[in-house]
Amino acid sequence: QYERVGADVTMKCGSMDWDAAVTWTVNGTDIDESHLNGAYLILKNVGLSQSGQYSCYEGSSWHLKYQTNLKVGTPPKEPVLMCRSNNYPKGFYCSWHLPTPTYIPNTFNISVIHGTKDMVCEKDAIPKNRCHIRYLQLFSTVKYKVTLTVTNALGKNFTTLTFDEFAIVKPDPPESVVAKPVPNNPRRLEVSWQNPSSWPDPESFPLKFFLRYRPLILDQWQHVELSDGTSHTITDAYAGKEYIIQVAAKDNDIGTWSDWRHHSSSHHPLSFLAETTSASTSSFMAPPTTKICDKGAVVGSGAMAVCWTAGLVVAAYSVLFI
Amino acid sequence: SPTGDSWGIFTFLCAALCNLPALPALNCSEELGAGQSIQQTYDLTRYLEHQLRTLAGTYLNYLGPPFNEPDFNPPRLARAERVPSATVDLDLWRGLTGNARLAANYRAYSRLLCYLRVLDGQVGTAELRHRLAHFCASLQGLVLSIGGVMSSLGYPLPAGPAGPPTPPGAPAAPNDFLKKMDDFWLLKELQTWLWRSAKDFNRLKKKVPPAVVTLRLEARGF
Numbered sequence A: 001q002y003e004r005v006g007a008d009v010t011m012k013c014g015s016m017d018w019d020a021a022v023t024w025t026v027n028g029t030d031i032d033e034s035h036l037n038g039a040y041l042i043l044k045n046v047g048l049s050q051s052g053q054y055s056c057y058e059g060s061s062w063h064l065k066y067q068t069n070l071k072v073g074t075p076p077k078e079p080v081l082m083c084r085s086n087n088y089p090k091g092f093y094c095s096w097h098l099p100t101p102t103y104i105p106n107t108f109n110i111s112v113i114h115g116t117k118d119m120v121c122e123k124d125a126i127p128k129n130r131c132h133i134r135y136l137q138l139f140s141t142v143k144y145k146v147t148l149t150v151t152n153a154l155g156k157n158f159t160t161l162t163f164d165e166f167a168i169v170k171p172d173p174p175e176s177v178v179a180k181p182v183p184n185n186p187r188r189l190e191v192s193w194q195n196p197s198s199w200p201d202p203e204s205f206p207l208k209f210f211l212r213y214r215p216l217i218l219d220q221w222q223h224v225e226l227s228d229g230t231s232h233t234i235t236d237a238y239a240g241k242e243y244i245i246q247v248a249a250k251d252n253d254i255g256t257w258s259d260w261r262h263h264s265s266s267h268h269p270l271s272f273l274a275e276t277t278s279a280s281t282s283s284f285m286a287p288p289t290t291k292i293c294d295k296g297a298v299v300g301s302g303a304m305a306v307c308w309t310a311g312l313v314v315a316a317y318s319v320l321f322i
Numbered sequence B: 001s002p003t004g005d006s007w008g009i010f011t012f013l014c015a016a017l018c019n020l021p022a023l024p025a026l027n028c029s030e031e032l033g034a035g036q037s038i039q040q041t042y043d044l045t046r047y048l049e050h051q052l053r054t055l056a057g058t059y060l061n062y063l064g065p066p067f068n069e070p071d072f073n074p075p076r077l078a079r080a081e082r083v084p085s086a087t088v089d090l091d092l093w094r095g096l097t098g099n100a101r102l103a104a105n106y107r108a109y110s111r112l113l114c115y116l117r118v119l120d121g122q123v124g125t126a127e128l129r130h131r132l133a134h135f136c137a138s139l140q141g142l143v144l145s146i147g148g149v150m151s152s153l154g155y156p157l158p159a160g161p162a163g164p165p166t167p168p169g170a171p172a173a174p175n176d177f178l179k180k181m182d183d184f185w186l187l188k189e190l191q192t193w194l195w196r197s198a199k200d201f202n203r204l205k206k207k208v209p210p211a212v213v214t215l216r217l218e219a220r221g222f
Helices: A301-321 B002-019 B028-032 B034-063 B078-082 B090-095 B098-120 B126-152 B176-207 B210-219
Strands: A002-004 A009-011 A022-026 A040-043 A052-058 A064-073 A080-084 A091-097 A107-114 A117-119 A130-134 A144-152 A155-163 A175-182 A185-194 A207-215 A222-226 A231-234 A242-251 A271-273
Touching: A009 A064, A080 A144, A080 A155, A091 A107, A091 A144, A175 A242, A185 A207, A185 A242, A222 A231, B034 B126, B034 B176, B098 B126, B098 B176
Parallel strands: A002 A064
Antiparallel strands: A009 A040, A022 A052, A052 A064, A080 A091, A091 A130, A107 A117, A107 A144, A144 A155, A175 A185, A185 A231, A207 A222, A207 A242, A242 A271
16 A cells, blocks of 8 residues: 555554454554544554554454555656767667655656657666667657656656757766876876777777876866877876876767766776986986977986987988988 | 857868869869868868857747747658758668768758758848858858869769759748748758768778879879
């Protein structure tokens, strides 16, 4: 038996007369006579704690005359529905939940209409409250209309989403974000990552990336947007400081940015120590061509090692062309 | 943004000039090679998509409600089928040859351009006429650019209908509301085509045979 929170509930003791002598119990515990009106049990303004098994026994014989399992709950509020394509162009998924619990069982029914066609959204085993749809056609001008209806014993509610194929494209965050300090260059960090594994076709549907980083101790982020490639070298890191580095992905042309990989406030931030200046390079000679070096190279022997290496590379290259 | 517009105008002018057959001395597409022409065409579609957003906003406001409401989702009427649709079966789209892919784009934009020009002759406000004219010019540049890519890859240009989209005897939209619906669907199809083209050209970029570029270098005595 399902009742709304705050309702007044009256229970009859089966076929017993109003003036019969009866005892009511809830979950085996006797109920005080103040709640009785003759043989009827009156529960005013029921709350969640009053859910339970109610039984009515005839006074002297202690025969069970009536029993019911009372569940107190609420009718469903408008559900929250979200649809997203993290595997474009394969299809999309929708997931939903109730903003507040109802405390009683609910059933969800989802319908997807594309123009005049009804599409079937296949329910996922895990997580529950999620279903997915495969695109049969690409580049559709007709919107998709998804309606979610939630029903329980006390009522029903629904919500609708209408969207274009392009509007819901949002990849998963990039995977395996790794940052390595660059040897002998304390201001550099080499960051690399991979396309999210859920994105099926990065060749034809390339992703672009957004990288942001800051030292743990500062609040201001540095931003870099990259239209291709899955790596980037940060050249202005502070030596010896721990960094938070985050990467997000987006389809090159449509949709919205993914969430950040490694949100710093929830889990361990992806932090890296920019390498401290190494001391070992006094044996290198002054570089033959100083102009190839970065203008922003840090003072110290580490910078000299970079210049020397760059000089060697240019020399080798020129030899090939003679 | 102003810088975006200037850059876009520059790109479109370059693409248009480089592909005009009337100026053989400026045969830039051969110099650049197919790969770079594809990149240029891709950039043009992005520029046009950006331009269309502003144009469509203004035009739909001119049409008035319900056309300018974000949730407006009307059923397609049979008459709207004359506008070429970008919608395509997923596997079919994947399997398109370079020629078929480019030809589909070329044909679609040629026809969409015709429809847009008809629209241009009918709109009320000066601001809209100006925006439409600018957009048509850019769209013409895109058609030429696609044509240029096809030529540089050795594909024949599709023979398109040069005349107006409707045969002279056919009736125009029977009433004002249906005419506005036609305009709405035209803009929608245009927007979808521009989204599709970005993906078409991405795919083409990966597939341009390097042999084409090499041949051109050999011809120049490298």
